[in-house]
Amino acid sequence: xxxILFNExxxxxxxxxxxxxxATSNDEKQLKLTNVGLVFLAFQIALTNSAFAAVTIxxxxxxxxxxxxxxxxxxxxxxxxxxxxxxxxxSIVNATGATWFxxxxxxxxxxxxxxxxxxxxxxxxxxxxxxxxxWMTYGVQTGLFSVVMTEVxxxxxxxxxxxxxxxxSAKL
Numbered sequence: 208x209x210x211i212l213f214n215e216x217x218x219x220x221x222x223x224x225x226x227x228x229x230a231t232s233n234d235e236k237q238l239k240l241t242n243v244g245l246v247f248l249a250f251q252i253a254l255t256n257s258a259f260a261a262v263t264i265x266x267x268x269x270x271x272x273x274x275x276x277x278x279x280x281x282x283x284x285x286x287x288x289x290x291x292x293x294x295x296x297x298s299i300v301n302a303t304g305a306t307w308f309x310x311x312x313x314x315x316x317x318x319x320x321x322x323x324x325x326x327x328x329x330x331x332x333x334x335x336x337x338x339x340x341x342w343m344t345y346g347v348q349t350g351l352f353s354v355v356m357t358e359v360x361x362x363x364x365x366x367x368x369x370x371x372x373x374x375x376s377a378k379l
Contacts, residue, residue, distance in 0.1 A: 210254055217251035218353040220244070222360050229335065229364035232371045234327055235275070242271045248357065255351055260312040263294060267319060274323055284324040291316040308348035315341040328376075332369045336362060 221244045228240030245268050253261040270287045277283050295313040302309050315338045322334030339358045346354030 214251055214254045214353065217247045217254065218357060221247035221251055222357045225357065225361045226364040229361050230367045230371075232328075232368060232375060234331065237368070238271050238275060238323065242268055245271070248354075251353065252351075255349075257312075257349065257351070259298065259309065260345065263291075263312040263316040266290065266294075267316060270320060271323060287320055287324060288317075291320045308345055311341050311345040311348070315345070329369055329372050332365050332372065336365050339365065 224240050224244030224247065226244075228237045228244060231237050231240065245264055249261050249264040249268065252264060273283060273287070291313065295310065295317050298310040298313040318334055318341065319338045322331045322338065326334055339362045343355055343358040343362075346352060346358060
């Protein structure tokens with residue numbers, strides 16, 4: 208019972224920060240708020256015994272923290288992309304027909320990393336929408352409906368971000 212309570216609490220906190228981050232039009236502020244949300248999401252996922260998914264989230268947090276400090280270093284960008292592509296390859300090799308969805312956290316890590324490392328503004332938003340769809344599918348396949356709800360709310364916030372960015376660029 209206590210695990211369920213903590214899971215829901217972490218899920219609520221993750222939704223709150225991820226939605227706030229997704230709705231902002233400032234890329235750096237988005238990354239900071241998203242990181243806080245990812246910390247709560249990692250705890251939530253870990254409580255459901257999805258260790259590989261939790262590890263990909265923790266690596267995403269580390270990537271985001273490093274990029275906030277060293278955003279211009281090409282070698283760091285390449286290293287993180289290679290790390291996430293390596294995780295994807297590992298998960299593909301170890302996936303079976305019945306657990307095909309186990310590759311989704313790593314796939315989300317690759318798309319999310321590309322977004323954080325190489326994209327800005329609406330391009331980043333579109334990549335995050337794709338990542339959200341990947342995690343939504345993972346949530347459905349694993350029965351983690353709190354993850355599905357998180358991603359639905361996050362997708363709506365990302366659409367608000369896209370609207371704000373499009374509206375701001377139309378004024379220029």
